[in-house]
Amino acid sequence: MTLPLLLRHTRTSSKMSQLELALRLEVSQRHVSFVETGRAAASREMLLAWMEAVDAPASIRNAALTMAGFTTVAAETASAWTAGPDATEPALQRMIQLHNPLPGIVFDPDWRALAVNRSGKWLCSMVMPAYCEVIDNVFEGMDMIHCLSHEDGLLSRARNATQVGAALLLQLQTESWIRPALCPRVERLAESLQRRYGKLPVPSGVLGIAAPSAEMCFDTPHGELNFSTFQSAFGMPHDINSSSLRIELWFPSDDRTRHVMNRGRAVVQSLD
Template sequence: MASELSGLLRTVRLNAGCSQLELALRLDVSQRHVNFIERDRARPSRALLLAWLREMGGGTSLANAALLNAGYAPLRPSPRLPASPTRCDEVALRTIALHYPNPGHVFNADWHIVQANPAGRWLCDVVMPGVWAGERLDMLAALADPRGWLSCARSPKRIAAALLGQLRAEQWVRPGLRPRVDALEAVLVARYGCLVPPAQRDAMATSFDVTLDTRLGALSFCAVQTVCGLPHDASGARLRAELWYPTDMRTASLMRQQAERADQTA
């Protein structure tokens, strides 16, 4: 089985539509050396790693993932998840409050929801009643659960493939995710068959469109994940806000009505 490093480098090359020969010419190395690196038979130097990712359009996060997996120092510090929220994490928490009456939640690098605004919790209860029972929600478990939100999503196979592609990209930076992602993939493949991310979707994309068929009718959203902070400071250890934006008037109106009812009964 390929290592995280060889898998990352091969995936980045394939996503760029570049052959081994073309990459070898651009890096001024032999195609045999490129092939050996992708097959875990050779270890690239730090300079070659950075050149590889630069030629293939990889950003800082991918560069650091590759460097750490190869045993090299990252381009910038890679802090661990802090015990208490940083100022940027506090901004993420405040963002979902300001996003109300639309759904929003905050999750950590291990894909556990740590906080949701009232609309986010209400939507979860509508689309997957009984799944979120405690203070936190394991998002990967919710994807795998047959009662989870994929059960009422239109085109669930497309969404599952897109999210799985993102999770595979994230595990390069956070290898501890891999066993959980492997387990999730096994469940989703058993349910939907072979999952191939849409050709036009970037594995680094952090937004998706979804329509949910619920007891209240169809609800349509665009879900966008955001990390607060300057781009070069963004860390995979930070909390992320996922904001759900209604994409039709009916969904927007229903969210406003739900918020008004909640305010009246509060």
């Protein structure tokens, strides 16, 4: 695809006329037409304004810049252009449903749960039953940072609570550098962890930044359950930034946990 065709495609996909786009770009309709037919070249500033006007994701914007011979821009600068409903949410919700009978959760950059699958809800009832009552068993919208700091929350029955708490605190502190709105909640989490566990261990990680994975060990009515958890974002690489939705998937880290989760399939399905 050539640059003129790409630009025309972004405009028509946005259901925008040449005139409407020209008014937004403060140029003539004729100039927009010339750019779309290749008779005129767009400047870097015009390309960026064009991409903003059509609400193009970072991957499309950078493709246009590359075709024109300009340097690309980091995905973070496009976050305001993709601030509408996240198109990846349905895919993420589908992913965690397919992950049953293992736990999965979709959450936003403010660490609020958007969706928890059946297995995730069942596991929550096993590892933090009192906190489930606090939130009336409504997991959509759950404040995940509050869940970590609450004495009856996720860490209440964790055998390795200090290690997990320290790793997640470090991750959240790192994220708060570029998302300052997290700071008050992260500070409350730090105070809660210090009050409950004293001095926390220093997590291992590159340059002191914790990896988006953890080993979780719980005491439950079904005995000890052990999981490896992994966080990730979903989408085209150039479109992922600090405003992207995330998914966290839990996997059994031993045969006994795998057996318990598989055996609990019928219980999990009954939650529908």
